Amino acid sequence: MINIDQLYFAVAIAEACVALLLLPRIARGPSVSDRIVALNTASTQAALAVLFYAAGADRAIYLDVAIWLVSFSYLGAIVWARFLERGLI
């Protein structure tokens, strides 16, 4: 029987791979908005990877990293959207 911690590690690695899959779009998005969208999705996947890694490694202190990643990625998205709208970038 598969150990549940190994399952958590596998899911964490897979989510991190999804985040890595988005890097080409961040590198060569035609506009700034493309990059912001891809960066948001990548950071959500990274937060999921951190959550699953924390559950697999039994380290509850890593969970706060995930919460900060999620909340600040969206605050960042809203701030970038604001700047784009005002035409400063």
Add this chain to the structure above:
Amino acid sequence: MSTVIVVVVAVLALVGLVFSVSGAVGILRMPDVYCRIQCSSKTITMGALPALVALVVGEGFESAYAARALIVAALLLTVNPAASHALARAAYRAGVPMWDGAVRDDVKAMKAAEAEDADHRHGDRPEDRREGEHDD
């Protein structure tokens, strides 16, 4: 840890991963920003929430992991639509072009109708100037 829980966690995480991968492929391959925003929000709703539910099921509802996972789920559910909307609106106002195959642009049609309407009335009511059209 019983086998049933492991199987349920594996199935939920697999569903989340399938949606995440398909959304990432969509972000890589979609033709313009607006389609990519749609892929991104679908990815997060259907890809992240099953994975978080998997964590809740696997660790038990009362553990610290489940509490944090539920906080992250609530954050994603509330802030993700707002951020997607703000990004789409900012991209439109910044003039990011649509894909060549796009068939409708309702905002452009509405603006054109409003401009025609203002031409008829020709500025006799200055409070009709809409917010966001002045220059600052």
